[in-house]
Amino acid sequence: MAKGYDLIIVGAGPGGSVAAKTAAESGLKTLLLERSRVPGEKNVSGFGLTSKAYRDFPWLHQMELPSMRVGRKCVAHILSPPPELAERICLYSGTSRRISYQEGKEFFTVMMLRREFDEYLARQAVAAGAELRTLSLVTGLVRERGKVCGVRLEGGEEFRSPVVIGADGVLSTVARHSGLREKWRPEEVVSVCCIDFSASRERLDCVIDDATFHGFFGPGIGGNYFMCMAEGVHLGGPGVGNSLISRLKRRRIKPAKELLDTIKAPSTLNLLKAVDAVPREWQAHLLPWLDRMPTNIFGAGVMLIGDAAGLPEPIWAEGVWQAMYSGRLAAEAAKEVIDEGDTSFSSMQRYLDRLEDSPVGRDFIGGVQMRNLFELLGDPRVLGELTEMMVDLFVAMFMNGQEVHAEAMSRLLPILAENLPALLEVGRVYTPVLMEMYSQSLRDKLRLLKSVGAILSGMTSDLDQVDGDGT
Numbered sequence: 001m002a003k004g005y006d007l008i009i010v011g012a013g014p015g016g017s018v019a020a021k022t023a024a025e026s027g028l029k030t031l032l033l034e035r036s037r038v039p040g041e042k043n044v045s046g047f048g049l050t051s052k053a054y055r056d057f058p059w060l061h062q063m064e065l066p067s068m069r070v071g072r073k074c075v076a077h078i079l080s081p082p083p084e085l086a087e088r089i090c091l092y093s094g095t096s097r098r099i100s101y102q103e104g105k106e107f108f109t110v111m112m113l114r115r116e117f118d119e120y121l122a123r124q125a126v127a128a129g130a131e132l133r134t135l136s137l138v139t140g141l142v143r144e145r146g147k148v149c150g151v152r153l154e155g156g157e158e159f160r161s162p163v164v165i166g167a168d169g170v171l172s173t174v175a176r177h178s179g180l181r182e183k184w185r186p187e188e189v190v191s192v193c194c195i196d197f198s199a200s201r202e203r204l205d206c207v208i209d210d211a212t213f214h215g216f217f218g219p220g221i222g223g224n225y226f227m228c229m230a231e232g233v234h235l236g237g238p239g240v241g242n243s244l245i246s247r248l249k250r251r252r253i254k255p256a257k258e259l260l261d262t263i264k265a266p267s268t269l270n271l272l273k274a275v276d277a278v279p280r281e282w283q284a285h286l287l288p289w290l291d292r293m294p295t296n297i298f299g300a301g302v303m304l305i306g307d308a309a310g311l312p313e314p315i316w317a318e319g320v321w322q323a324m325y326s327g328r329l330a331a332e333a334a335k336e337v338i339d340e341g342d343t344s345f346s347s348m349q350r351y352l353d354r355l356e357d358s359p360v361g362r363d364f365i366g367g368v369q370m371r372n373l374f375e376l377l378g379d380p381r382v383l384g385e386l387t388e389m390m391v392d393l394f395v396a397m398f399m400n401g402q403e404v405h406a407e408a409m410s411r412l413l414p415i416l417a418e419n420l421p422a423l424l425e426v427g428r429v430y431t432p433v434l435m436e437m438y439s440q441s442l443r444d445k446l447r448l449l450k451s452v453g454a455i456l457s458g459m460t461s462d463l464d465q466v467d468g469d470g471t
């Protein structure tokens with residue numbers, strides 16, 4: 001007979017483990033199934049955990065992993081068009097005091113290896129009381145009266161539970177077998193190639209220190225990146241920007257070739273040499289990347305979270321915090337529907353409602369327009385002109401030792417006027433993002449006013465009653 005649980009979670013990535021931890025802490029008998037030998041074995045090398053994960057999951061402050069390097073600065077290298085790829089501008093930036101929460105004011109990201117992080121999270125789930133079964137590949141779902149009520153493993157073993165959470169990544173078996181999604185459309189996924197290097201900790205401390213994230217942009221190059229951990233470097237590309245640009249322009253790209261071309265750029269090559277980087281392995285992954293919040297992510301007895309749901313955000317395709325956040329919301333929803341004894345479609349709807357209302361859902365505001373901004377970045381005309389404008393402003397006005405200072409300083413207006421078409425083009429694409437964001441915040445304010453109105457009218461009727469009673 002199939003063994004029974006309150007909740008089964010398929011996949012022990014960041015989403016699945018946080019869902020399992022939350023569920024076990026709420027008292028649900030929870031089974032976490034992972035196909036590999038240990039969580040994290042899928043291995044996407046290094047990654048950056050943004051400070052908002054520390055804000056929303058304060059227990060992460062206790063996490064200490066050998067590969068961690070805290071990022072307090074990020075660097076943008078703006079290159080000239082291929083094939084030269086010579087560096088035109090390099091901007092170092094610390095965090096901004098305008099960020100709305102404390103961790104965000106202190107650091108951008110913590111870089112670390114995924115195999116260490118995934119294993120750490122799975123250990124947290126087990127410590128909370130969840131049962132973890134590795135080497136357990138889920139190949140199908142069990143259904144009864146139209147509802148999902150369990151899973152089937154390779155080899156035929158079955159486990160039952162009133163709710164199943166699909167945390168099984170981009171090629172989700174749960175999505176397919178529940179009928180929520182057969183497969184992604186080509187424009188909904190991107191391929192990301194990356195190379196992992198070992199590097200000397202001492203050299204990284206000298207050369208990189210806390211400037212752990214370097215992005216490489218340029219006319220026709222969309223955001224390849226270089227991120228540094230304690231003793232290693234992860235070079236990713238063609239950055240999601242490139243894949244997006246190729247998609248928007250309906251042009252085929254060769255991701256691996258573009259990554260290798262980036263490595264040949266003098267700025268990347270010099271950094272790799274400076275830190276004594278030695279290649280360890282190279283990988284290619286699919287990543288869902290949608291410009292609208294997906295909605296077909298739940299059904300009777302089933303929910304999808306993280307990459308399985310298509311939640312990486314629309315600008316950078318950051319997906320770990322999204323997986324963790326959606327995992328927690330799904331586990332909370334599971335606890336409620338199980339306690340209520342109602343796992344029907346309409347009862348499960350609460351998961352989507354809360355997700356749409358959460359910062360994960362709200363990241364999709366302006367999604368299409370934000371992607372258009374990316375397209376603009378890769379446009380040689382716009383980025384090319386703006387790069388030269390920045391060089392002119394900085395060098396031809398301020399860092400000018402060759403000419404009379406007053407003459408150099410008088411160039412501001414001519415430089416801006418000359419670049420007006422490119423500036424207007426950026427404004428044209430940015431305006432719709434602002435419009436969509438403001439219309440959303442206006443809607444929020446109206447909603448708030450309505451609820452304040454309801455409270456006030458409730459208080460007025462209480463007062464009327466008091467008056468009527470004379471008490």
Ligand SMILES: Cc1cc2nc3c(=O)[nH]c(=O)nc-3n(C[C@H](O)[C@H](O)[C@H](O)COP(=O)(O)OP(=O)(O)OC[C@H]3O[C@@H](n4cnc5c(N)ncnc54)[C@H](O)[C@@H]3O)c2cc1C
Pocket residue numbers: 010011012013014015016033034035036039040042044046047048049050136137138139167168169170172173192193194236285286287305306307308312317318319320321323
């Ligand atoms: C190269 C690269 C770099 C990235 N860098 C960043 C970054 O810096 N920061 C960031 O936030 N995001 C980054 N992302 C995105 C991020 O990796 C994903 O969004 C995130 O891993 C999603 O987590 P998840 O738990 O939903 O799924 P996954 O991490 O994909 O985990 C799914 C788990 O399910 C298991 N599984 C799959 N199928 C089955 C099955 N049938 N049965 C049992 N188990 C199964 C897998 O083995 C895996 O352990 C990057 C992605 C790539 C490809």
